[in-house]
Amino acid sequence: MTLTIGYIGFGKSTTRYHMPYTLIRDNIRVKTIYNHHRKPELEAEYAQHQIEFTDNLDVLLQDGEIQLVSICTPASTHYELAKKALQNGKNVLVEKPFCTTSEEAEELFELAKSKGLIATAYQNRRFDSDFLAVKEVLASGKIGDLVELESHMDYYRPEAPDSDGEYYDGAFYGLGVHMMDQIIDLFGRPEEVSYDIRSVRNPKNPDDTFEVQFFYPKHKVIVKTSHLVNIPYPKFILHGTKGSFVKYGIDQQETCLKAGVMPGDANFGIDPESHYGTLVYVNENNETVQETVPTPLGDYGRLYDQLHDAILNSTQKLVSDNETLTNMTILEQGFTGKNPRVISL
Template sequence: MPLTIAYIGFGKSTNRYHLPYVLIRDSIRVKSIYNRERKPELEQQYEGRGIFFTNQIEDILNDGDIQMVSICTPPDSHYEYAKLCLEAGKHILVEKPFCTTKKEAEEITALAKEKGLVAMPYQNRRFDGDFLAVKEVLQSGKIGGLVEIESHFDYYRPDAPSAPGKYYEGALYGLGVHTIDQMISLFGRPHHAAYDIRSVRNTENPDDLYEVQLFYDNFKAIVKTSHLVLDPYPKWILHGTKGSFIKYGIDQQETCLKAGKMPGSENFGVDPEEAYGKLTYIDAEGNIVEETVPTPQGDYGRIYDLMYESIINGAEKLVRDEELLANMEILERGFEQPSPSVIKL
């Protein structure tokens, strides 16, 4: 039997990053989509899918067939909607950031646990192809003990019209939420964090540049984003006691989705060979070895496969509560004091 779900929110997130993956999965049935304002022209694109569109939230909350709700609304509404859905007995998948504060996230995870429900953030970038390549390299052990790992999420977008907003509407909460999660998924909770968070293109706006350094016992992880990087910088840089790994180019799923190419189509999300990562290391005989690391195929839909397993079969969640809360704390504490700053976690 498929997992019956609904969506709260019918904007870019739902239409670009969720529905294209869900509608090709037999294990998931989309029954309803709620939005405060109906969008008839957009709804017509899903004609024949058997989806019920509504601007009445009670149609979602009171429907006993709906087992899980995917919340794809602005960040400041996540806590409210998550609580409503859990109190109605629905499992929830929440777009990033999960909440705007750690305290809110603690309340939601505690409520889910109390009611025996699954509550998880939509950390789809755990299934970026470039991140999967990094995991393969680390698991191979070829670079030896890790010394430093660096991840970039850069653009060149010099124009920044005035759009004042809250701290959770900037680049750190929007993109750092993913790259910090990737590091937490690999290495767990760090013991210190150093921050450089700035608004560079337009000081009226929330941050558009950040560097966060996460300190572990014997290595550090660095996550960076800037909107003023014209000459491409490596997406990943890994240095270890026996070698290094360099990878240019970001996962191609988003590029394909923006171009209207859908999951399941030929070559969807495939990384070009020229973007494959380069692994250089010293082998057991002391020789310098260079290898090209093909980029694994990414698939954001795997989040839904794993939600199905957690809800239907009781499998452990992909993103554990302690990982979610560590991420929320790192994000939130970056704004407790002016940058640059260092905190103990």
């Protein structure tokens, strides 16, 4: 069965992170793209795919063939657009952050439930190659019981243009939302969270630096981003009762997409061997073993595969409502008081 979808928004999110994956799938049809301003030159690049383009939102929302609306617009518009789509009988996939408040998210989930529809967050980084490597290491049990996990997404971007954006336009909502979803996927809701969220390069801008720590009964997780890191940290560091795992280098899909290398092309998303993770652990014979862990191949399109089955075959959706609401709560609480601080969840 084919899933027919429409996109709201025709910017970088749609053209770089969504359509390269949906256009190569035989069981997905991209029928219509709405943007408030038409982009004829960009539209011409997709002529071979027979996509309809419109600046009239009702054309998309009232099309009975479209089953899923993927919303790829600024965060401040997510709630209203998702609500309109649901009211018109469409399942919705919403770019990050899902909404700007937990209250908005709860309302959308209740509306979707009342209409027998799916509303879900675009957490494509559940299919990052580095995260898949972490899941493999944890599943192997070789490091024993986890004691600490550290996740980084750092850059060196010393120049910071003036920006008067809202709290949800900063790095915590933009990057932290993905990093925290990975942790929630692994371990669920933490008991306590500590925050240190700042704007380091330009105090007038939304945040560009954060360190958030999740406290679970037997382990701790550190999620950290800075735009002033010129010697890279490992992407992931894991320590357990029997061993440790260190992985340098972020998933290569985004790098390939920026370079014009598309899904299906040779070498798309392949991690260089120099970035393979290192696993050191004590085995059952009390011997210290060191292993190189090849990086699995990431594929953001798998999110659409899963959503296809959830809509057409009634399978469970990838990101549960509770997981999204946990994420939204942690994001919101980061801006409700003075930083740094610790709160209980």
